[in-house]
Amino acid sequence: MTRITFDRRGAAVLFGALALAACDGSDNPFKPELGFIAGTKENQQIGVVVNSTEHALTLFQLGDPSQTRQVSLGSSSLITPVGLSIRGTRAAVPLGNAASVAIVDLEGQKIERFFILPGGNLTGSAWADDRSGLVANTVADYVGRFSLDQAGDTVKARVQVAPAPTEIVMAGDRAMVVSGNLDDNYNYIGNGIVTALDPATLKVLGTVTTGGKNSASAALGPDGLLYVLNTEDYVKESTVTIIDPKTLQATATVGGFGTGAGKITIDRSGLAYVSGFFTGTLVWNTRTRQFVRGTDNPVCAKTTSGACRGAFDAQADENGMLYQVFFGSRDYAPRVFVYRPGSFQLADSLSAGQGPSSIEIRKF
């Protein structure tokens, strides 16, 4: 007589296998018809990296990071992208000094079309709906609206906003435009300003001043509040100003974010990841307003000398894994570092092209 016994590990494996079997074929979102951006069967998430110096987007599968695709954005040295926004399977990539925005078909890995905003430098963008989006001209101080249905390529619908707009975040039915409030020589005029727009009419709904200078990035928390990162001057400590998009009131400004912080993202649990090239990534809980990882122990990949590699962007996937972008330096190659959830222990590092400056993680 054979006696069947289960130890604790065997039970876990069996349970896991049964659970997977139960999921398979019923709730699996895997869409192989999407091709590369369908991801792998086990992990459908895709990382989209903006390569500033290489003028490209690099796509990788989180389930198999060795699989990458690159989309060229053009050869001009004026093409200096630093961010993107994604809607459906399309990405809007402002091309920096090239003063245009590329609409990239991520499924086909090709550029669908360009929109031109003559003169200036385009950085921030946001999709208003499936067919139209907004883009900020940081030199000419306006936001333009493009539509995939418009006849010509020149963006004619524009609205003046506070000086040096760099980021646009959709908060419900309004677009929140973050401006550094800098003059033509990039000197501070005053604290940063957030301009609320109606994305359909481009009507200015109001403005609110942040609690710090050189406001450069913002993210919407699960609490519906807008968290605006004030970079300051790369010497003074960076801060985060919390703004209610509905009332346009700045409710608080929090310090302690190190120097030169340039990007903020917030995951579904409310953890804010604030990245800076001098500090790595700090983790701050928007619910408790406490640092999980502060300047004394930032999330970073150490150099051979024990110093932190800086970070340009960091975003968590749906499992809480943190993907952190290192732009590269003279002595260290650009990488995307991967950290485990909770412990933020370094788990992996990926190559994702030259000069990576931004990352988005999506499931298509």
Add this chain to the structure above:
Amino acid sequence: MRRSVLVLLLLVLATATGARAQFPAEVRGRVTDRATGAAVPGARVEVTGGGIETAAAPDGRFLLRGLLPGVREIRVAAPGFGERRLTVQAENGRSLWLPVELEPAPVALEGLRVVATRTEAGATVLDRARIQASGARELGELLRDQGGVTVTRRGGPGSPATVSIRGSGAGEVLVLVDGVPINSLMSGEADLSTVPLEAIERVTVLRGAQSARYGGRALAGVIAVETRRPASGELGARVESGSWGERAAALSAGGRRDVGGAALSGLASGEWRTVRGDFPFAVPVFRGGGSAPRLNADARLWSALATGALEGVRGEVRARLEGVDVERGMPGSIVQPSLDARQEQRRGSAGLSARSTMAGTDWRATLDAQRQTAAFHDPAPALGAPYDESVAVNGFGGSLSAGRRTGDFGLTAGVEARELRFTSTMLAEGSPDRQGVRAAWVQGEWSRSLTGAWTLEVASTLRADRSSLLDGTQLSPRLGVSLGSPRLAAHLSAGSAFAPPSLADQFFQEGVQARPNPALRPERVRMEVEGGVEARDLPLGPVRLGAEASAYRADVRGMILWFPDFRFVWQPDNFDVHRAGWEGSALARFPLAHAEVRGGVAFADVEYAGPVLSGQVAYRPRWTGNASAATEVLGVRGEVAARYVGERRVAPGSALNTLDPYWLADARLSRSLLMGAWRGEVGLTVENLLDRDAAMLVDYPYPGRSWSVSLRVRRESHRTEASGDLSTNHPEP
């Protein structure tokens, strides 16, 4: 109007001396020393632009065969003698006698840094005949067809042009005009478009590490430009007109006379050129396609040169005054065009040089003063704030050298000094306002004649440079061995060189997207090894063949390249770079058919050597090439030349977005004229013959097919003398 000019020109070109049968003429003669009457063996005798040349026999006699009937210029040159150019009337099937007397005039290379009196092994020398035959307007156009040399231009005629040798940066090539550097102190780069060619006698391209002779910035090569000095009385003029509203005119006048046993000569020349510059270009598809005009691309240039020389048996004194004034629009890239950006550049220099031989020692001294100014302004740039910047540099320099030769050995030593004062709104506060350079060098040579007309030469040079902007002393040694005969030669050299950071690299006023790096080290080639072989004038039936090839390895330690940081602020930094490559070229002349075919190819591997970046450095094509064919039919010379620029990377360390290779072809027709006492040449040049879309740099397109017509006339006092010799058809003694 343009069409009528073209028709007129074609009619002139077509009026060859008739369709009757033509039989080659020949010229016989003897080259002698005017002072002693002795024969000058080995003197080079050639028909200018005709591909026919020979060397005088031990008794000074020479024979040139295969001259097409018509007016021909004969150039006679020999080491230690002044060059002579004689105009002859080659008659149908006739043999003419041409006695040539050369003035003893030891070759004295001008300038602060030139210490050799012979052509460097592997160097390319473009003499006046070749410069004129090329139809090139300025130095950039002349050099773009040379092997291993890449000229980067930001548009059409009149636009700035920089030079790269063997995959170098533009700041790693030293450009000298009569020994005075014209590299910008701010950028380290020389703008070749500011060197018009009408007053240029010779351009020498020296490839490879040359700091041992020329000091800083001669890391990848040297372009040495020598202005003209009259060999006789002359009066000349040139006018030109072409596409894109181009107009040009040049005048020159010179004289020479004996003054108590010495020869006093002088030359004054001036050149004016203007170009409207706007041209249509193909708009990239993603920018809407079609065509758009390139605006704000106009340019205007004035240049003037005055030289005087007093040459005696024991030495020579020469004075020189040169000025260039350039004003032009800066149209920007096609993505960010600017309608208002302007640039003004002015350069002036005065020089005095003396050479004398006393007690067997050859003494040379030079003094020069220079002033460079530049202004850049744009009240409404497409990107960033309006700017109005300027830079002014005043400087003077001098050198003293002494050389002595004993038997097979020669030893030369010298010192140099240069002091520059500068002001610029582009430099950050606290930046230096002066640069002092002191240098000392010593060069030893040993040469031995071997059997079979072979000569073995060994040359070793060591130079020490100290700059007030650099720490320590820069030592640059070089050792070269060459073995040569009249037809075959080989050379091998090893040396080091350096290029200092430019002022902009170190002290540029920090801007929105640029930041200087005061901690930059000089770029250095620690050990360049180069070897080459050359075959000249090898007869193969009716064909004369020539070929040369060279290969090198010249890794650069700390090449200064700009790279963006995480804020997209660009900053220069030192990067180690592997650099190696080769060049090959071949020439076939068909004297009887008056035809010549040339071709060359160059490969330059310039790859990042550090742990981070890899692959070819941006905008350094691995492959470049050129080919040309020329012939003369019914008195009309025709030439077609093409050049190839290979694939270029545009982003550091990335193979993405590489620029496609391109071929461009030019054609030129010219015809010599004889109008009484005047001789001249009329020419038609068509650039980008196949009307290809091309650009070395992305977003800076070249214009499509364009044309220019030119007329050059010259009257020389020697012409009458030479024609007299021939009109009487002296019997051969």
